[in-house]
Amino acid sequence: MLCLRQVCLFTLRRYQARTLCSDLLLSQISGCSHEDEVFSLVERNKARLSEKHVGIALNMLWRLQKKRPFLLRTSDYVRNHSQFLTLCILAENKVEHMEDEVIVDTLYSILRLDVEDHVSLAKVLVTEAWKRLERQVLLSLPALSKFALCLYKQHRHFSPILGQVAHIVDMKLDSIQDIRILSVLMISISEVITESFRDRLLHKAEQLLEEKDEDEVHFNYARRILQFLQNVKLKYHPLLEKCSRIFLESASHLDIHSISHIFGLYEQLGFDNAEFRLIAKQLLSEAVEDCHDPETFAKLFFSLGPISGSKVRERLLVTAVHMAEEFSRHPFFMWHVGVCSILCISLIPCNLFLFVFRMASVLHKHLDSYHVLQLVKLTQYLVVLRCQDLELFAKLKMLLLGYLKSSVIPADTAAVIRVLAMLPSSQVEEMIINKAAAVLPQCRLHHLNCIATALVKWNHHGQLHWQNSSELCAKLLQKLNDFLNEETLAMCQRLIDQITWANVLPLSSFLRKSDHRCPALFDRIASVTVENIDKIPPSEIYFILFLFSALNYDPPDNEEFFRSCIQYLTSNLS
Incomplete structure (x- = not known):
């Protein structure tokens, strides 16, 4: 018995010592002030690291990076460190034992450290989180929101996993109070x-915002709501105004990056707030002298340039050129400042053209550094401003064609094809047409329209010179026409509640030309016409009637519909 007691006491002391040691290690990791300290602890304690230690270590690496200014971050160093690989392997092996929050925090941390989406750890973490979603165990709202954000940052915008998240949000929406x-x-x-779900989300957001004063809501929450409105392409004034008031209340906390982002969202939503613009102009003007890093200055230039006076604009351009010599290889800086310089051409005195051309020459040297959509926008601006630099256009075309060959994203493909059609007349490669044909089934209405416009222009100007080019283009245009009809009809049905007396005529004309009978749309046109017969000009009534006659369709209340239309036309004959 005594021996057994001694064994138990020894085991208990050993367990307590290990627990104390483990807790101490956790505290040591959490107390690190440099990445090398984290890596040193990992290297010395590999065998003792639990899933919690691994999660905290990866999270700590991101937190340490986050404290640094953007240009001083060392994400490359962290990702390439041997102990970072060790942490990733350990995390991958221990993922099934991780708590929900640890899984999500780990995924968030490695994504913020710019670990590629296809890295095995990222895949394993997403898969494990998805399994828990399906088992309905990952239902903590904070964890769910962070996981959803990770998926969004991975560009899984249409993935089934986000569909699963949306389903959970739909069920739990009433309980969300944050x-x-x-x-x-x-x-x-x-x-x-x-x-309908979008409208419920907007109503919930309004409700939660109404429950607080503007100064109690962090401006980032309002910024996200603006981002949501931009994502769903909805200009919803009640929330826009509410968010603007929050920004005004938070003006003293807004930095250049935040103001730049807000201006960008306002522009995309076609919204403006004069009071915010004045305050932002004042804040940005005060920040000019203290702005020394390229990323921040680029955003300052992009936001302040269009709303400032000539003197401030001159100062910005002069500073931009001086900074360009130092940061010419910084793609973000050169892109934003270069484009803003081009946009300012028509607004600045002639003696500053030299600065603009110097900026354009630097842009020319570093085109290889830009993302495809940056090249698209730059090309668009240059064409609009009637740039005559054929060498620059030739290089842009070469780069755009290179991106087009490897592009697998329909939106990017359509954007490149659209802007290629804007370039000075030249022969169109067969590859472009083949790429357009391949991507059609995946395109949205807007993208289809971009491709169709480009094809029509090339065909009209005779820029398709290879063998059987006309036949290939005709087939593609016919295919495009079918897709456009299908997408437009689908869009009209989704927007059926927005059919009013003001738009029944163009809709009727489209349906007649498409030669497609859609009962839901026809019935809506008939009911709107009857309800608003006095508001519709008689000449338009004729074309609406012609739609039903040509396609041989009778609405449910056909007698009332035809009688109302005929009586209205008859009464206006005199």
Whole structure:
């Protein structure tokens, strides 16, 4: 018995010592002030690291990076460190034992450290989180919102996983009382929701914002709501005005990056707030002298340039050129400042053209550094401003064609094809047409329109010179026409509640030309016409009637519909 007691005491002491040691290690990791300290602890304690240690270590690496200014971050160093690989392997092996929050925090941390989406750890973490979603165990709203944000940052905008998240949000929407959590979820699931669900989210956001004063809501939550509105392409004034008031209340906390982002969202939504613009102009003007890093200056230039006076604009351009010599290889800086310089051409005195051309020459040297959509926008601006630099256009075309060959994203493909059609006349490669044909089934209405416009222009100007080019283009245009009809009809049905007396004529004309009978749309046109017969000009009534006659369709209340139309026409004959 005594021996057994001694064994038990020894085991207990050993367990307590290990627990104490483990807790101490956890505290040591959490107390690190440099990445090398984290890596040193990992290297010395590999065998003792639990899933919690691994999660905290990866999270700590991101937190340490986050404290640094953007240009001083060392994500490359962290990702390439041997102990970072050790942590990733350990995390991958221990993922099934991780708590929900640890899984999500680990995924978030490695994504913020710019670990590629296809890295095995990222895949394993997403898969494990998805399994728990399906088992309905990953239902903590904070964890769910952070996981949804990770998926969004991985560009899984239309993925089934986000559909699963959206389903959970739909079920738990009434219980969400935190505007921060709601705003994150809103932007994350914005691409996989119905209109009715969208409206419920907007109503919930309004409700939560109304429950607080403007100065109690962090401006980031309002910014996310604007991002949601931009994602769903909806200019919803009640929320726009509410968010603007929050920004005004938070003006003293807004930095250049935040103001730049807000201006960008306002522009995309076609919204403006004069009071915010004045305050932003004042804040940005005060920040000019203290702005020394390229990323921040680029955003300052992009935001302040269009709304400032000539003197401030001159100062910005002069500073931009001086900084360009030092940061000419910084793609973000050169892109934003270069484009802003081009946009300012028509607004600045002639003696500053030299600075603009110097900036353009630097842009020319570093075109290889830009993302495809940056090249698209730059090309668009240069064409609009009637740039005559054929060498620059030739290089842009070469780069755009290179991106087009490898592009697998329909939106990017359509954008490149659209802007290629804007370039000075030249022969169109067969590859472009083949790429357009391949991507059609995946395109949205807007993208289809971009491709169709480009094809019509090339065909009209005779820029298709290879063998059988006319036949190939004709087939593609016919295919495009079918897709456009299908997408437009689908869009009209989704927007059926927005059919009014003001738009029944163009809709009727489209349906007649498409030669497609859609009962839901026809019935809506008939009911709107009867209800608003006095508001519709008699000449338009004729074309509406012609639609029903040509396609041989009778609405449910056909007698009332035809009688109302005929009586209205008869009464206006005199």
